[in-house]
Amino acid sequence: MPQSGSRRGEASLRNAGDICQFFAASSWHRTVLETVRALDLPDWWIGAGFVRNAVWDRLHGFSSSTPLDDIDVVWFDPARAEKSIDDALLTSLRARQPDLPWSVKNQARMHLRNGDRSYRSSFDAMCHWPETATAIAVTLRGDDALELAVPFGVDDLLAMVLRPTPHFRAHRLDAYRERQRAKSWHTRWPRLREL
Numbered sequence: 001m002p003q004s005g006s007r008r009g010e011a012s013l014r015n016a017g018d019i020c021q022f023f024a025a026s027s028w029h030r031t032v033l034e035t036v037r038a039l040d041l042p043d044w045w046i047g048a049g050f051v052r053n054a055v056w057d058r059l060h061g062f063s064s065s066t067p068l069d070d071i072d073v074v075w076f077d078p079a080r081a082e083k084s085i086d087d088a089l090l091t092s093l094r095a096r097q098p099d100l101p102w103s104v105k106n107q108a109r110m111h112l113r114n115g116d117r118s119y120r121s122s123f124d125a126m127c128h129w130p131e132t133a134t135a136i137a138v139t140l141r142g143d144d145a146l147e148l149a150v151p152f153g154v155d156d157l158l159a160m161v162l163r164p165t166p167h168f169r170a171h172r173l174d175a176y177r178e179r180q181r182a183k184s185w186h187t188r189w190p191r192l193r194e195l
Contacts, residue, residue, distance in 0.1 A: 013058060016154050019051070020146040022058065023138055029054065033140035035096050036073050039089060043076035043107075043122045045149055047137030048129065055157055056189045066188055070103040074137065076122045081109040116167075123149050128167045130176050132156040135165055162194045 012018055023029045029050075036046060053066045073093070086104045093102040107125035111118050119125040122137070129135040132152040139147050148154070156163055162185070164176040186192050 013055060013158055015158075016148050016150060019055060019154060019157075020138070020148060023051075023054070024146055026054070029138075030140070032071060032097070032100065033138065033146070035093065037140045037142075038096075039092065041075040041077070041089070045074050045122050045126075045137035045139045046071060047074055047126065047149070048072045048134050051136045051138055051148075052134050052157060056160060056192070059158070059160060060189055060191060068101055070101045072137075073102065073104045074107050074122050074125065075104075076107045076119070076125070078108040081106050083109070123151060127151045127165065129165060130168050130172075130179055132163045132165055133161065160189065160192045162192055 013022060023033075032050070033046060036044060049068050050071055053068060057065050073089075086106055089104045090102055093100070093104065107119050107122050110125060111128075114128060116128050119128070126135045126137060126149060133156045135151050136154065136157060137149045139149070141147055152165060155161075162180060164173060168176040180194070
Protein backbone atom coordinates (compact mmCIF):
# COMPACT_ATOMS: atom_id res chain seq x y z
CA MET A 1 0.00 0.00 0.00
CA PRO A 2 1.16 3.55 -0.63
CA GLN A 3 2.26 6.10 1.91
CA SER A 4 -0.23 8.92 2.32
CA GLY A 5 2.01 11.81 3.18
CA SER A 6 1.94 14.21 6.08
CA ARG A 7 -0.33 16.95 7.36
CA ARG A 8 1.42 19.36 5.00
CA GLY A 9 -0.53 17.65 2.19
CA GLU A 10 -3.89 18.84 3.51
CA ALA A 11 -3.78 22.24 1.83
CA SER A 12 -2.80 20.67 -1.48
CA LEU A 13 -6.21 18.98 -1.92
CA ARG A 14 -8.66 21.75 -2.71
CA ASN A 15 -10.40 20.58 -5.89
CA ALA A 16 -10.67 17.80 -8.49
CA GLY A 17 -7.46 18.91 -10.20
CA ASP A 18 -5.55 18.60 -6.93
CA ILE A 19 -6.93 15.10 -6.43
CA CYS A 20 -5.75 14.11 -9.92
CA GLN A 21 -2.29 15.53 -9.19
CA PHE A 22 -2.19 13.62 -5.91
CA PHE A 23 -2.95 10.34 -7.71
CA ALA A 24 -0.54 11.16 -10.53
CA ALA A 25 2.25 11.58 -7.96
CA SER A 26 1.51 8.24 -6.28
CA SER A 27 3.46 5.46 -8.00
CA TRP A 28 1.30 2.83 -6.29
CA HIS A 29 -1.99 4.31 -7.51
CA ARG A 30 -0.59 4.85 -11.01
CA THR A 31 0.57 1.23 -11.18
CA VAL A 32 -2.91 0.03 -10.21
CA LEU A 33 -4.48 2.31 -12.83
CA GLU A 34 -2.02 1.15 -15.50
CA THR A 35 -2.82 -2.47 -14.67
CA VAL A 36 -6.53 -1.88 -15.26
CA ARG A 37 -5.96 0.26 -18.35
CA ALA A 38 -4.08 -2.69 -19.90
CA LEU A 39 -7.38 -4.62 -19.96
CA ASP A 40 -8.64 -2.12 -22.58
CA LEU A 41 -12.17 -1.98 -21.16
CA PRO A 42 -14.79 0.52 -22.31
CA ASP A 43 -15.91 3.19 -19.83
CA TRP A 44 -13.65 1.85 -17.05
CA TRP A 45 -12.93 3.47 -13.71
CA ILE A 46 -11.59 2.59 -10.26
CA GLY A 47 -13.88 4.02 -7.65
CA ALA A 48 -15.21 4.18 -4.15
CA GLY A 49 -12.62 3.44 -1.45
CA PHE A 50 -9.69 3.56 -3.86
CA VAL A 51 -10.24 7.31 -4.18
CA ARG A 52 -12.14 8.13 -0.98
CA ASN A 53 -9.77 6.41 1.44
CA ALA A 54 -6.66 7.90 -0.15
CA VAL A 55 -8.09 11.42 0.05
CA TRP A 56 -9.31 11.02 3.63
CA ASP A 57 -5.96 9.51 4.67
CA ARG A 58 -4.17 12.48 3.13
CA LEU A 59 -6.50 15.01 4.74
CA HIS A 60 -5.98 13.33 8.12
CA GLY A 61 -2.21 13.46 7.66
CA PHE A 62 -1.73 9.72 8.01
CA SER A 63 1.74 8.40 7.27
CA SER A 64 0.38 5.05 6.07
CA SER A 65 -2.65 4.19 4.00
CA THR A 66 -5.83 2.57 5.18
CA PRO A 67 -5.97 -1.00 3.83
CA LEU A 68 -8.56 -1.44 1.11
CA ASP A 69 -11.25 -4.10 1.40
CA ASP A 70 -11.31 -4.16 -2.38
CA ILE A 71 -10.24 -2.22 -5.45
CA ASP A 72 -13.52 -1.49 -7.23
CA VAL A 73 -12.99 -1.69 -10.98
CA VAL A 74 -16.15 -0.68 -12.79
CA TRP A 75 -16.77 -0.64 -16.52
CA PHE A 76 -19.73 -0.53 -18.85
CA ASP A 77 -20.57 -2.68 -21.84
CA PRO A 78 -24.15 -4.00 -22.26
CA ALA A 79 -22.94 -6.46 -24.93
CA ARG A 80 -20.68 -8.23 -22.41
CA ALA A 81 -22.74 -8.14 -19.23
CA GLU A 82 -22.30 -11.78 -18.23
CA LYS A 83 -20.75 -12.32 -14.81
CA SER A 84 -18.36 -14.85 -16.35
CA ILE A 85 -16.65 -12.00 -18.22
CA ASP A 86 -16.07 -10.13 -14.97
CA ASP A 87 -14.74 -13.34 -13.46
CA ALA A 88 -12.25 -13.72 -16.32
CA LEU A 89 -11.15 -10.10 -15.93
CA LEU A 90 -10.73 -10.65 -12.20
CA THR A 91 -8.54 -13.68 -12.90
CA SER A 92 -6.43 -11.59 -15.26
CA LEU A 93 -5.95 -8.82 -12.70
CA ARG A 94 -5.05 -11.32 -9.99
CA ALA A 95 -2.46 -12.86 -12.29
CA ARG A 96 -0.89 -9.43 -12.87
CA GLN A 97 -1.05 -8.24 -9.25
CA PRO A 98 -2.06 -11.13 -6.98
CA ASP A 99 -1.50 -9.21 -3.76
CA LEU A 100 -4.33 -6.74 -4.44
CA PRO A 101 -8.01 -7.20 -3.46
CA TRP A 102 -9.55 -6.78 -6.91
CA SER A 103 -13.27 -6.49 -7.61
CA VAL A 104 -14.60 -6.18 -11.17
CA LYS A 105 -18.18 -5.34 -12.06
CA ASN A 106 -19.69 -4.42 -15.40
CA GLN A 107 -22.22 -1.76 -14.44
CA ALA A 108 -24.46 -2.81 -17.33
CA ARG A 109 -25.85 -5.59 -15.13
CA MET A 110 -25.54 -4.12 -11.62
CA HIS A 111 -28.95 -2.46 -11.74
CA LEU A 112 -30.47 -5.95 -11.45
CA ARG A 113 -28.71 -6.62 -8.15
CA ASN A 114 -29.56 -3.15 -6.85
CA GLY A 115 -33.21 -3.07 -7.94
CA ASP A 116 -32.74 0.05 -10.06
CA ARG A 117 -33.62 0.96 -13.62
CA SER A 118 -30.96 0.06 -16.21
CA TYR A 119 -27.83 2.17 -15.96
CA ARG A 120 -26.70 4.03 -19.07
CA SER A 121 -22.98 4.26 -18.24
CA SER A 122 -20.51 3.81 -15.41
CA PHE A 123 -21.10 7.45 -14.46
CA ASP A 124 -24.85 6.85 -14.32
CA ALA A 125 -24.27 3.80 -12.10
CA MET A 126 -22.16 5.92 -9.72
CA CYS A 127 -25.19 8.17 -9.22
CA HIS A 128 -26.76 5.16 -7.48
CA TRP A 129 -23.88 4.56 -5.04
CA PRO A 130 -24.54 5.20 -1.33
CA GLU A 131 -22.52 8.28 -0.29
CA THR A 132 -21.61 11.39 -2.24
CA ALA A 133 -18.00 10.99 -1.04
CA THR A 134 -17.96 7.39 -2.29
CA ALA A 135 -19.55 8.17 -5.67
CA ILE A 136 -16.23 9.12 -7.21
CA ALA A 137 -13.84 7.30 -9.49
CA VAL A 138 -10.64 7.81 -11.42
CA THR A 139 -9.41 6.52 -14.77
CA LEU A 140 -6.14 6.72 -16.66
CA ARG A 141 -6.66 7.77 -20.26
CA GLY A 142 -4.52 6.66 -23.18
CA ASP A 143 -2.57 9.93 -23.08
CA ASP A 144 -1.67 9.18 -19.42
CA ALA A 145 -3.91 11.95 -18.10
CA LEU A 146 -6.03 11.17 -15.06
CA GLU A 147 -9.74 11.91 -15.13
CA LEU A 148 -12.23 11.93 -12.27
CA ALA A 149 -15.88 10.95 -12.48
CA VAL A 150 -17.68 12.95 -9.81
CA PRO A 151 -21.48 12.87 -10.17
CA PHE A 152 -21.88 14.94 -7.00
CA GLY A 153 -18.66 16.91 -7.12
CA VAL A 154 -15.72 16.67 -4.73
CA ASP A 155 -16.86 19.10 -2.03
CA ASP A 156 -18.18 16.44 0.37
CA LEU A 157 -15.12 14.26 -0.16
CA LEU A 158 -12.74 17.14 0.57
CA ALA A 159 -14.83 18.47 3.48
CA MET A 160 -14.96 14.92 4.90
CA VAL A 161 -18.75 14.96 4.91
CA LEU A 162 -20.84 11.79 4.94
CA ARG A 163 -24.09 12.36 3.09
CA PRO A 164 -26.36 9.97 1.18
CA THR A 165 -26.63 10.42 -2.55
CA PRO A 166 -30.05 11.65 -3.72
CA HIS A 167 -30.90 8.10 -4.82
CA PHE A 168 -30.15 6.61 -1.41
CA ARG A 169 -31.85 9.50 0.40
CA ALA A 170 -35.02 8.94 -1.63
CA HIS A 171 -35.10 5.14 -1.91
CA ARG A 172 -32.72 3.42 0.47
CA LEU A 173 -32.12 5.65 3.48
CA ASP A 174 -32.34 2.76 5.98
CA ALA A 175 -29.71 0.85 3.99
CA TYR A 176 -27.52 3.97 3.98
CA ARG A 177 -27.81 4.34 7.77
CA GLU A 178 -27.01 0.68 8.34
CA ARG A 179 -23.99 0.97 6.07
CA GLN A 180 -22.69 3.91 8.11
CA ARG A 181 -23.06 1.93 11.34
CA ALA A 182 -21.34 -1.11 9.87
CA LYS A 183 -18.44 0.81 8.31
CA SER A 184 -17.54 2.72 11.51
CA TRP A 185 -15.52 5.15 9.40
CA HIS A 186 -15.34 7.68 12.26
CA THR A 187 -13.05 5.27 14.09
CA ARG A 188 -10.43 5.50 11.35
CA TRP A 189 -11.14 9.10 10.24
CA PRO A 190 -12.30 11.07 13.31
CA ARG A 191 -12.72 14.33 11.41
CA LEU A 192 -15.61 12.97 9.34
CA ARG A 193 -18.95 14.74 9.71
CA GLU A 194 -22.42 13.39 8.94
CA LEU A 195 -25.06 15.51 7.25
